[in-house]
Amino acid sequence: MSLRHAILTLLETEPASGYDIVRHFKESLGYFWNAKHQQVYQELRRLSDEGWLHCAEQAQSDKPDKKVYSISPSGRAELRRWLGQPAAPNKINDALLVKLFAGALAEPDDLRAEMARHRTTHQATLASLLDIQRQYLALDAAEQARQRLPYLTLRRGILGEQAWLAWADEVDAELAARADQSSEKPVGK
Known part of the structure; x- marks a missing residue:
């Protein structure tokens, strides 16, 4: 599994900001998939560049504008493609x-x-x-x-x-x- 597919999975449910995605990682996927704050933001930028995400800026009165991401049709197609692929068995380094x-x-x-x-x-x-x-x-x-x-x-x-x-x-x-x-x-x- 890659970080990009974890992000697409989260955004399939609802649009979210980078901050929201990091929070969702901590509260749900983070129990079985880890990503650092910086990694999430870098991957959001790449996914947007590839056309797999839409990004809309939301004005905030007391902070800089917030970027809210949603999955695009091509991102949804990639997620479905990935879901159809076999997952490699988990290996541990403990x-x-x-x-x-x-x-x-x-x-x-x-x-x-x-x-x-x-x-x-x-x-x-x-x-x-x-x-x-x-x-x-x-x-x-x-x-x-x-x-x-x-x-x-x-x-x-x-x-x-x-x-x-x-x-x-x-x-x-x-x-x-x-x-x-x-x-x-x-x-x-």
Whole structure:
């Protein structure tokens, strides 16, 4: 997936400013696709240059004019073309997993502290996702039906975070056992 297709996906729903798109990334797509503020603005410019977006300036009384982007017919055609292409399986680069793989060389307490930091992040993400799920479940049936596919991406995120936390329990148990074993060894042996 590319950033351009993520932006086209967001704009398919409704026109938005660059600021709004960055905010939407943080609140929705950002759970599974990351983009920096500057990257979004650069891609908006390229998409406009390619004719995949329309851009209209909106006057603001207390700020510079705001650019509001909407998807063009050629942008919609590109989005449909992309949607018809197979998606590559996700590959991960996870430094924590590399550290655990080499964990026999590390101090158990260092790995335990690292796991605790990651656990805090995953617990916070899960709490945010569960809050979004509560909002979805409070919608009327017609709106829930309309939002069903985005909801299923949310469910994937929830299940992923729950699985990560269950895995972390296994890792923590192993690290605790290793710490206990190292503390039982006589000094100098």
